[in-house]
Amino acid sequence: MNFFNKNIKKAGAAFLIVGALAISSCNKYLDEQPVSSLTTAEAFSNVESAYKVLLSSYSQLAGDNAFGIRLNIYYPMGSDETMNPSENSDGGRRSISRYEVNAANTELLRPFNQLYYGIECANICIDNIPSMAAYNSSNEAEKAAARRMYGEALTLRAIFYQEIIKLWGDVPATYIPASKLTENFLPKVDRDVIYDRLLDDLAIADEHLPWRTEVAADERITKGAAKALRARIALFRGGYSLRRSPVQMVRGADHLKYYEIARTECDAIIKSGKHALAPTQKELFQKYVCGVNTPVDPYGELILQVGMSDLGNRDGIQQAGSKLGYACGPRVNNLGNNFILILPTAFYKFDSLDTRRDVAVAPYDVAADGVTKIGKKLEELRDGKFRRDWITPAVSPTSNSQYFGVNWPLIRYSDVLLMYAEAVNEINNGATAEAVAAFETVRKRGFAGNESKIGTTPTAKADFFNAIANERLLEFMGEGLRKYDLIRWNLLATKVSETKANLLKLANREAPYQNVPLFMYYKTTSTADDYTMWATSYYNGNGPTGSGSVAGATRVNWAGTSTSGAESPIKTVTLARYAIGFTPNKSELFPIATEALSNARISQDYGY
Known part of the structure; x- marks a missing residue:
């Protein structure tokens, strides 16, 4: 049986x-x-x-x-990659x-x-x-x-x-x-x-x-x-x-x-x-x-x-469900509780052609009809792999349930490919053709339709390791692996410090974030669950009409603020809350x- x-x-x-x-x-x-x-x-x-x-x-x-x-x-x-919004x-x-x-x-x-x-x-x-x-x-x-x-x-x-x-x-x-x-x-x-x-x-x-x-x-x-x-x-x-x-x-x-x-x-x-x-x-x-x-x-x-x-939990007894789609992912009809957010700097780690961005990150909540998208600010990005609006059978937009029966992926085949590439690189003091092939299998899937634009894979040991470390961030964002990868590489303290510095650069729109928009426009009646819900670009300044309006679209203060001259919420909100108590050789x-x-x-x- x-x-x-x-x-x-x-x-x-x-x-x-x-x-x-x-x-x-x-x-x-x-x-x-x-x-x-x-x-x-x-x-x-x-x-x-x-x-x-x-x-x-x-x-x-x-x-x-x-x-x-x-x-x-x-x-x-x-x-x-992630933080709690509180x-x-x-x-x-x-x-x-x-x-x-x-x-x-x-x-x-x-x-x-x-x-x-x-x-x-x-x-x-x-x-x-x-x-x-x-x-x-x-x-x-x-x-x-x-x-x-x-x-x-x-x-x-x-x-x-x-x-x-x-x-x-x-x-x-x-x-x-x-x-x-x-x-x-x-x-x-x-x-x-x-x-x-x-x-x-x-x-x-x-x-x-x-x-x-x-x-x-x-x-x-x-x-x-x-x-x-x-x-x-x-x-x-x-x-x-x-x-x-x-x-x-x-x-x-x-x-x-x-x-x-x-x-x-x-x-x-x-x-x-x-x-x-x-x-x-x-x-x-x-x-x-x-x-x-x-x-x-x-x-x-x-x-x-x-x-x-x-x-x-029913009648005081712990059952065996999961809060995936409730504790994380977009809110629907203002229901759900997004306990985690994708960091703005993690969002901008993705190349514009990388299809995984629109899987790992959901920059929206969903309206009361259960399908129409409402764009969110850069400091409010939802994690996207376990979305209430993706669950089938469909969850009613009026459902107050916290448990939807969504499984948790512990190990995926892409992890095997990248672990293989990492191990071979360490053993051989550099990447072999087989290690490169395993790495590129994952990366090409991410660039589906644009495989020729994945860039040149380095083969020197340090460079290939850095490529793997970055690829694991992109491939497994929101899957609970990143923190422990960084610990086993002894890079958690380094990446926390680096992220704080990059958040400040993003807030000030300094390189490499100088073209990050202060505001974005989402299509007011869009039901799309990817970048096509937006009328403007994530990567090209402030949109086609500056600070004006875009027909059929609603403005979101993406990386900026509605008050002229005010500091970016990336600094006053995200950076002010991110990893503020981290202590190396303790917090691991x-x-x-x-x-x-x-x-x-x-x-x-x-x-x-």
């Missing part, structure tokens, strides 16, 4: 609630107190029952405290965006606990599935099903641990169910030790998982996902991270060994032919990500995604939430 579809999280969470998952308690290192209605033997007596337990691990990736909003929307803000710290998400976070922040504890709960769920599966009769059955289909679940559980555990490490650094770690622990509390473990274990686990998972083309099309973990995740973790293992003693950014030892793992895994995915890019980013996100009931994309670009339900990680410090063996580090 296939439980894994667009409603997987609903199914998994429901099973968790009735207690079938909760074979052992997590309270030895968390504050979770699940109840049990099945014994271990009953839960793992057959493939179908065991799969329901596995779904409970999958379900911990979703909901408000995971990739429903916090891990992917709140936490990644404050790099050189002017004040709030002890929550706004403080996170501004790097004014402390151990009392209200957004820290629940994701920390849920990630560990996901690990516990996975540990239960990993501990019990190999003992199932089906795991060594003479029935090949049954054996394949059991072994696939084992590979999925190993991969899920790696996902949870990687999220915890990249957010909190060294953390407690266990690989057995809590019921088998001999200690009441666990100390922190060096992240490199955990990463090495995860890399070994994912190599085992690879052997147990099918390629996507060998099984029914759904959202379950496949071989490509395990390989891609192994490549990603290897690059983090070989990259920089904030260390405890001394507190500074340090690169992982023997980093080329880990870049070689990443290269090998990405090369295997590329050569397999099992995954490809969708023809355009817009088709991928509008049709297959925002298309809630649309089948999984036929190209296999969505290598790994979090399946979501359309349920949120979060503090441990105060409540979690009840475990006396966990120290509060990194200057918090």
Whole structure:
């Protein structure tokens, strides 16, 4: 029976609630107190029952405290791509965006606990599935099903641990169910030790998982996902991270060994032919990500995604939905809550011919009719990949719902291509023809229709790395990757400082922003969701009639102000709020939430 579809999280969470998952308690290192209605033997007596337990691990990736909003929307803000629009710290998400976070922040504890709960769920599966009769059955289909679940559980555990490490650094770690622990509390473990274990686990998972083309099309973990995740973790293992003693950014030892793992895994995915890019980013996100009931994309670009339900918190119980389309993206009929904005400087990173600009950025809200666009100012740019007005089945413009069942893409094939190019460049001290080809495959898709105008790809090591770093910003804008890429490259402090300087240049319309318009005109009755909604250009001064009017269009104070001589809001609003509390060699990680410090063996580090 296939439980894994667009409603997987609903199914998994429901099973968790009735207690079938909760074979052992997590309270030895968390504050979770699940109840049990099945014994271990009953839960793992057959493939179908065991799969329901596995779904409970999958379900911990979703909901408000995971990739429903916090891990992917709140936490990644404050790099050189996004920020929260609010002017004040709030002890929550706004403080996170501004790097004014402390151990009392209200957004820290629940994701920390849920990630560990996901690990516990996975540990239960990993501990019990190999003992199932089906795991060594003479029935090949049954054996394949059991072994696939084992590979999925190993991969899920790696996902949870990687999220915890990249957010909190060294953390407690266990690989057995809590019921088998001999200690009441666990100390922190060096992240490199955990990463090495995860890399070994994912190599085992690879052997147990099918390629996507060998099984029914759904959202379950496949071989490509395990390989891609192994490549990603290897690059983090070989990259920089904030260390405890001394507190500074340090690169992982023997980093080329880990870049070689990443290269090998990405090369295997590329050569397999099992995954490809969708023809355009817009088709991928509008049709297959925002298309809630649309089948999984036929190209296999969505290598790994979090399946979501359309349920949120009901009756005090955390369900497994996502707020994509509510917490981010354009407002429709003034409904929705755009918690994040695309930075003006990030918008102007795009070439005018790059089609990804009009996917990553939505410079509009939507009127009460659900289709007519209302242009926004440059300091109010909405992120565009998870748009309420793209969701199908269509969301009514009068709907007050916060949950629409939009999946979160964890790893796309374009990531594999760019990870491959990055790894090869580092290993070979410069770009090879194969690395250039992988890089240009992504870039040419972005310039669809103008592929010959992508520019000349450099091959010297530093220049090619810079091209990759810029391409990853453009390709994954708004997808929660940028901040952590910059950290593993030890560039977050540099890019935050650079962005502040560029915001000031833009506000003053200094090079390279001297032609950015002070105002723009959007077509008053336009229903277009791209640049054609505008009657004037993003790149050419103040439009065809200066400060006058444009027939059939409405004026927006784009980079300027309606008051003559007043300072640009890019300075007085955006720059005044952007990353104001950022502190190098501290802000790269979060503090441990105060409540979690009840475990006396966990120290509060990194200057918090």
